[in-house]
Every structure is written in C-alpha cells, then in structure tokens.
Amino acid sequence: MDGTGTPGNQSxxxxxxxxAEQALLDGLRAGxxxxxxxxxxxxxxPMLATARRILGNEEDARDCVQDALISAAGKIQTFEGRSKxxxxxxxxxxxxxxxxxxxxxxxxxQSIEPLMPNLDMMGCRIELPEDDYLSLDQxxxxxxxxxxxxxxxxxxxxxxxxxxxxxxxxxxxxxETAELLETSEGAVKxxxxxxxxxxxxxLEPILVRRDET
Amino acid sequence: MIEKIKxxxxxxxxxxxxxxxxxxxxxxxxxxxFEGELSAVQRRTFDMHLKVCEDCRxxxxxxRNTIALGRSAFTSGDAPVPEDMPxxxxxxxLAARKA
Numbered sequence: 001m002d003g004t005g006t007p008g009n010q011s012x013x014x015x016x017x018x019x020a021e022q023a024l025l026d027g028l029r030a031g032x033x034x035x036x037x038x039x040x041x042x043x044x045x046p047m048l049a050t051a052r053r054i055l056g057n058e059e060d061a062r063d064c065v066q067d068a069l070i071s072a073a074g075k076i077q078t079f080e081g082r083s084k085x086x087x088x089x090x091x092x093x094x095x096x097x098x099x100x101x102x103x104x105x106x107x108x109x110q111s112i113e114p115l116m117p118n119l120d121m122m123g124c125r126i127e128l129p130e131d132d133y134l135s136l137d138q139x140x141x142x143x144x145x146x147x148x149x150x151x152x153x154x155x156x157x158x159x160x161x162x163x164x165x166x167x168x169x170x171x172x173x174x175x176e177t178a179e180l181l182e183t184s185e186g187a188v189k190x191x192x193x194x195x196x197x198x199x200x201x202x203l204e205p206i207l208v209r210r211d212e213t
Numbered sequence: 214m215i216e217k218i219k220x221x222x223x224x225x226x227x228x229x230x231x232x233x234x235x236x237x238x239x240x241x242x243x244x245x246x247f248e249g250e251l252s253a254v255q256r257r258t259f260d261m262h263l264k265v266c267e268d269c270r271x272x273x274x275x276x277r278n279t280i281a282l283g284r285s286a287f288t289s290g291d292a293p294v295p296e297d298m299p300x301x302x303x304x305x306x307l308a309a310r311k312a
Contacts, residue, residue, distance in 0.1 A: 033307075040306050044298035053287060066306045073310070117272065120217070122224025123237035130271035136278045140285075149286035168283045174248060193244040200272075200279040207275050 021085060028076045040069055043086060047093040053165055054097040056154065064100055068093040094170060094180060101162070110157045115198035132208050142206055152202040160195035167192050227265075234262050239269050243276070 017025065024042070027035025044065055051061035051068075072092050079088055118126040139145060153161060166177045167188070174192075178185045200207070227233045234242075239262045245251050246259055263270055 036310065037303070037307055040303050041298050044303065044306070048298065048302070049287075062302055062305075065302065066309055069306055070310050117240060119237050119240070120220055120224065122221050122228070123235035124220040124224040124227075125236035125239075125266070125268040125272055126220065127268035127271045130267055130274055133271060133275045133278070136281055139278055139282065145282065146286045149282045153283060153286070164283065168280060169287050189244040189248065196276060196279055196283075199283060200275050203279055203282065204275075207278060 017081065017085070025076070025079070025081075025085070028073055036073055039073060043089050044069060046086065047089055050090060050093050050170060051097050053169060054094065054162065055100060060100060060104075061097075064097045065093060068096040071096065090170070091176075091180075094166065094172075098162070098180060101158070109159060112157050112160055112194055112198050115201040116194065117197055128208060134207060134209050138209075139206055145206060148206055149199075149203065152199055155202060156195055156198055160191055160198060163188060163191045164195040164199065168196075223266075227262075232258065232261065233265070234258055236262075236266060236269055239266070243273075247280070 024035055024038055028039055047068060048061055048065045051064040052058065055061050055064060068089070072089055079085070120126055153164065156164065163177060163181065166172045166180060167174065172180065174185050174188050177192075178188045181188065224235055227235045239259065242251060242255060242259050245255070251259060263273065
C-alpha cells in the first residue's frame with residue numbers, strides 16, 4: 001500500500017474545499033512551482049510532527065517529510081478530493097515513515113511480557129487498591145507528566161509503540177491502522193491492548209498516590 | 214497470604230457462577246470495550262464482572278487514565294508539536310524536487 005488510496009475516515013473529513021485550497025490543488029495539478037512551494041510550507045509542519053513521533057529522529061523525520069511531499073505532489077492527479085488534503089497527506093507521511101522503519105529496523109524488539117497485567121493461577125488479577133490510583137486530574141497536576149508519558153511510550157517495544165501511536169495519537173481507527181500496518185483488525189486490537197497495558201505499568205510511578213512523608 | 218487465599222477463592226467462585234467471567238477472561242474484553250464493539254450480552258457480562266471485582270475496577274481506572282495521558286502527551290501545552298515548517302527544510306524540498 002502506498003498511502004495514496006482513498007482515505008478511510010471520510011465521514012469525519014469529507015467536505016468541499018475552500019477557494020484557497022481549490023486554487024492550490026489546481027496549481028499543483030498544473031505543475032506550477034509557486035503552488036508546490038505553498039503546498040510544502042502550508043502542510044509540511046503537521047507532517048513533520050507526525051514523522052518525528054513515529055521515527056523519533058529529526059534527520060529521519062525531515063527526510064520522510066521530503067519524500068512524502070514530493071511523492072504526494074507527483075500523485076496529486078490521483079487525489080480524488082473525497083477527504084481533506086491534510087488527511088490524505090497525513091496518511092502518506094505515516095506510510096512513508098512506516099516504510100522507513102521497516103527498512104532501518106529501528107531497534108531490536110524486546111519482550112513486552114514483563115509489563116503485562118499480573119494474574120494468578122486462577123486467572124484472578126493482582127492489582128493495587130482502586131483508591132491507590134489518582135484521578136486523571138490529580139495525575140495531570142503533577143509536573144512533567146507529558147514528558148514522562150512520551151518517554152514511557154518511547155520505551156515500548158517497537159511494534160507496540162507504533163500501533164499505540166497510530167490509534168491513540170494519530171487517531172486512525174482500527175481498520176485504518178490495520179491497513180497501514182498490513183495486518184488484521186484483530187491483531188491491531190490485541191497489540192493495542194497489550195501496548196496500553198504495558199504503558200500503564202510503565203506509568204505507575206505517576207498513576208499511583210504517593211504517601212506524603 | 215490471606216490476600217492470596219481470598220483471590221484463589223474469588224477465582225474459584227467466578228469460575229463456578231453462571232454468567233460470570235474471571236479476570237483473565239475480562240482481559241480479553243477490554244480492547245472491544247474501548248472500541249465500543251462489545252455485544253449487549255458481552256457488555257452485561259463485562260459490567261457484572263466490574264461490580265464484583267475491585268482489582269479489575271482499579272485496573273480499568275488506571276488503564277483509562279493511561280489512554281487519556283497518551284493522547285494528551287503530544288497535544289497539550291508543552292508538547293513538542295511544530296506549527297510551522299522550518300524554512301531550511303522548505304528550501305531543501307524545493308531544491309530536491311528540481312534536482
């Protein structure tokens with residue numbers, strides 16, 4: 001899959017283009033260089049953010065955005081306008097980043113088992129008392145929460161980190177995530193659940209109430 | 214030790230009670246629950262387990278917070294999301310396309 005097909009989440013993104021976007025599309029289709037420059041400047045920032053999240057490396061992210069934008073401009077004739085241009089480009093940059101990841105084998109995959117929920121021999125969960133967990137507002141009130149969460153996501157084994165990013169951060173639905181990863185929806189759900197479970201384990205230092213001494 | 218015995222008893226009870234599931238079976242429902250894809254019967258079973266299992270209630274609370282934290286970590290105020298495209302990258306892409 002090259003990411004230039006019809007985007008899946010059309011109901012959320014469909015709609016007519018405004019005049020400026022239509023003019024940009026016309027310019028791109030006609031091969032006008034100023035239109036391409038505007039295209040790069042206007043749409044590149046969010047694409048770069050996505051590439052950074054997936055690739056975790058500035059140089060690779062820049063290469064990814066360059067490849068994605070040049071590829072998209074070359075395929076602009078195939079853009080049917082059934083989604084927003086930004087949605088189409090989002091999918092292209094994700095596909096480009098995933099291709100880069102497959103090529104470079106970012107890091108050896110580690111076992112996720114040590115981070116899985118604790119169940120006893122009867123299948124009963126061994127968990128902290130509910131009151132030991134802070135409410136979401138209390139968790140968010142702590143300092144450096146976002147940085148801690150981003151660091152924890154970065155620690156997940158690669159195949160779990162990617163599925164969590166695509167579903168929870170990039171907001172592709174399960175079907176779209178399965179298409180992007182060339183796997184089944186069932187596999188996505190299983191992997192996503194394990195990724196979230198592992199992330200919960202990694203985040204316990206900020207999720208759990210600490211005794212004030 | 215007492216906690217362990219209580220858990221074993223709970224596990225045996227859940228296995229023997231019609232319509233109830235154990236925590237490891239509950240675990241298999243969670244992904245579908247968050248996608249809103251549980252059938253009505255599955256949802257009733259899921260909710261019934263939550264009523265009787267404080268460990269799964271605690272787990273689900275922390276799991277739900279984990280999802281919310283993940284979603285906000287890249288979009289909240291201090292998240293490193295660029296709004297603009299660096300000028301040198303724009304120039305590099307324009308040059309690369311001409312090459």
